[in-house]
Amino acid sequence: MKVLVATEKPFSKVAVDGIKKIVEEAGYTFAALEKYTAVSELLDAVKDADALIVRSDKVTKEVIDAAPSLKIVVRAGAGYDNLDLKACTERGIVAMNTPGQNSNAVAELAICFMIYMSRNRLTPGTGSELKGKTLGIQAYGNVGRLVASHAKGFGMNIMAFDPFVPAEAIRQDGVAVAKDLNELYSKSDFISLHIPATEQTKGSIGYALLKQMPKGGCLVNTARKEVINEEELVKVLEEREDLKYITDIAATNQALLDEKFGKRVFATPKKMGAETAEANINAGLAAANQIVKFFKEGCTKFQVNK
Numbered sequence: 001m002k003v004l005v006a007t008e009k010p011f012s013k014v015a016v017d018g019i020k021k022i023v024e025e026a027g028y029t030f031a032a033l034e035k036y037t038a039v040s041e042l043l044d045a046v047k048d049a050d051a052l053i054v055r056s057d058k059v060t061k062e063v064i065d066a067a068p069s070l071k072i073v074v075r076a077g078a079g080y081d082n083l084d085l086k087a088c089t090e091r092g093i094v095a096m097n098t099p100g101q102n103s104n105a106v107a108e109l110a111i112c113f114m115i116y117m118s119r120n121r122l123t124p125g126t127g128s129e130l131k132g133k134t135l136g137i138q139a140y141g142n143v144g145r146l147v148a149s150h151a152k153g154f155g156m157n158i159m160a161f162d163p164f165v166p167a168e169a170i171r172q173d174g175v176a177v178a179k180d181l182n183e184l185y186s187k188s189d190f191i192s193l194h195i196p197a198t199e200q201t202k203g204s205i206g207y208a209l210l211k212q213m214p215k216g217g218c219l220v221n222t223a224r225k226e227v228i229n230e231e232e233l234v235k236v237l238e239e240r241e242d243l244k245y246i247t248d249i250a251a252t253n254q255a256l257l258d259e260k261f262g263k264r265v266f267a268t269p270k271k272m273g274a275e276t277a278e279a280n281i282n283a284g285l286a287a288a289n290q291i292v293k294f295f296k297e298g299c300t301k302f303q304v305n306k
């Protein structure tokens, strides 16, 4: 049984060593393809893989077709929009994620982003504090919950909107519940996005919501670039010279955003929300353990293509 770790953006060495240990102790063969630059390298590497661990690497139908022995794909992380679930299901391949394993790293980055923008991106000049500001959390899942908990330590007022989480569960955390997105956006100095990229959410954050933000509002995106309507983002940033946007996933039109809006926008050079040793270890080892449990016990607890 061969377990392949294919990561264009590699895990830390300690995480890779941990994955290897789990795989080999289970009696399987470990292989790694790291920092690959061409899809052809991935297609070649998967040809004899029984199990595949990836990060944001795209597991397309082409990749599935190139892997005749593949039985399980684990996205070591939360968002699995990089997996072609239909192609997996058609081939009877189990697709999983590792929910919650890298959430704290992403939540801490969201807090970092708020401070960075509040302090003029660490350039000279008078900034502002998080204390007393309102943070609106869009989607109260593993990351959203942690952002709320961390933000409380900064003395922020926190509000959340998530139609899939019972309001009572949100209130129990001392977080106010917005009745809809209009309320969330119109009352929040910061909006932190934690929605997945789905057919329903893609392009859903645009002019109508952002124009409602209070003066000096800042949109913080550690989710996915696809959820933003980029044309409408440009429009609202043009109209509202006080608004700011910071993202961990550069927009398709990031060069235009940078040119037009200068210090009001910022994108990390490469997605770094989950780039901590801790998150790499948590997610990587969880992925390896899930594969072993799947092969040994038939466990499909974290399957996302049921």
Ligand code: 3PG
Residues within 6 Å of the ligand: 009, 055, 056, 057, 076, 077, 078, 079, 080, 102, 271, 272, 273, 274, 275
């Ligand atoms: C996730 O969905 O888990 C995060 O976006 C992390 O993605 P990465 O593994 O590519 O850093």
